Amino acid sequence: MNVQAAQTWQSVQEEVLRRIHAREWKPGDLIPNEAELAKDFGCARSTVNRALRSLAERGLLERRRRAGTRVAAQPVAKATLNIAVIRHEVEDRGARYGYQLALREARVAPTHISAALGVGVQDRLLHVMALHLSDDAPYALEDRWINSVHVPDALEQDFRSISANEWLLQSVPYTRGEISFAAIPASAENAKHLNCPENSAVLAINRLTWDHDHSVTAVQVLFAPGHQMRTQI
Amino acid sequence: MNVQAAQTWQSVQEEVLRRIHAREWKPGDLIPNEAELAKDFGCARSTVNRALRSLAERGLLERRRRAGTRVAAQPVAKATLNIAVIRHEVEDRGARYGYQLALREARVAPTHISAALGVGVQDRLLHVMALHLSDDAPYALEDRWINSVHVPDALEQDFRSISANEWLLQSVPYTRGEISFAAIPASAENAKHLNCPENSAVLAINRLTWDHDHSVTAVQVLFAPGHQMRTQI
DNA sequence: CATGCTTTTATGTGTATACATAATATCATG
DNA sequence: CATGATATTATGTATACACATAAAAGCATG
Known part of the structure; x- marks a missing residue:
């Protein structure tokens, strides 16, 4: 044969x-x-x-x-989603990218955040919220906590012109991370930023990254209603 | 060095x-x-x-x-999601899997389905809806259209004991597919099946598969509210 | 017959070598 | 100086060979 x-x-x-x-x-x-x-x-x-x-x-x-x-008896379809810098994602769609810092504060984090990041409940962490725009429309809301105990440089950044998303990728390495996808109802605050009704179904991506044994950041990215992530299999 | x-x-x-x-x-x-x-x-x-x-x-x-x-200047995090057979997904979580066929009919499909599958608007396709259960609680709702023009064998299956999900994987090959993830509000019908309030935010996975130039199936899987897909990066 | 040792076998990997190919750098020429 | 031919170079890949290793199958022994 x-x-x-x-x-x-x-x-x-x-x-x-x-x-x-x-x-x-x-x-x-x-x-x-x-x-x-x-x-x-x-x-x-x-x-x-x-x-x-x-x-x-x-x-x-x-x-x-x-x-x-x-x-393979039942081939497991492996869908590989590219989680790129949000600015690139918008620009790749041929849209104009915009960025608005909504909040930047150093404070004690909610317990579920400090627990996830493995820091003390009393540690002050850097909290940054920012809106990413596509052709002036809300595209994604980034709600991020940075472990400023291990990434003190972050405290010197104002994140007004560069997003925490991009700054971290350029400046802080990570060795591993967890990522999860879920659908959640938009809170009143989220809805205001995303310019959608409260409780709208929004796609949420949660990421938690580590550099060896130190946590780096925990971030939730909420995409405006109707957003789709696509890939080929 | x-x-x-x-x-x-x-x-x-x-x-x-x-x-x-x-x-x-x-x-x-x-x-x-x-x-x-x-x-x-x-x-x-x-x-x-x-x-x-x-x-x-x-x-x-x-x-x-x-x-x-x-x-890489900005390493694109590649999140690889394993889209397995739903039964395995449930069993891997250590839960008891259950399956209920909700609907099985051969009929003319809505135009967005026949267009996606590339068949004539008058072609009768096989429509199957089924509920996947985890420890008797609704886990995922599968809403599927099968291109029975090219997969006539499907018409002989009643899908009462084996889900279309599993039957297709075992019986019909595909060479490529598209997959998309989104958050959508549960319709009244979806909410009834998933046992959740109408308009709850649910995670929806849409898949469209092809065998060379013939479409095979278009499926939407809705996961019960709170469902998370996780992976490592 | 159960248990553990040994053999066999298919994949996994490392090496040296050769050539292919894409893309840059260089050079010649008008 | 612009343009196109040519040389150079780093990755990409094919080959033959050797040995490593996991796992199944066979065998011996209690």
């Missing part, structure tokens, strides 16, 4: 994908091992490995040493 | 990450080329390539032929 010489790992990948989509290899099926496929395709095993590894990363194949490679 | 022999691509990656996080290489900086790093680390260039390529895939590095590799 020799196939024409496929020289690139992409072409091997395409052929493997074709076989999966054509159901020649069905979900759950064990596929031939790398050495056999290499012989079949007339290429080196490393080339097959590259192709299969990449498909496994995408969730279409499941690989285990010694056990072999099988087609 | 010789570093101790780093034999694995993971250790090279870790050291590169350390330098980025320690700001030895700052956002926007050009880093040494693969050959130099290989000499530095005392390993082969392919090993360095593997490490850097993987970091580039994660969005931390930007690579261009001849131009070299630089630290």
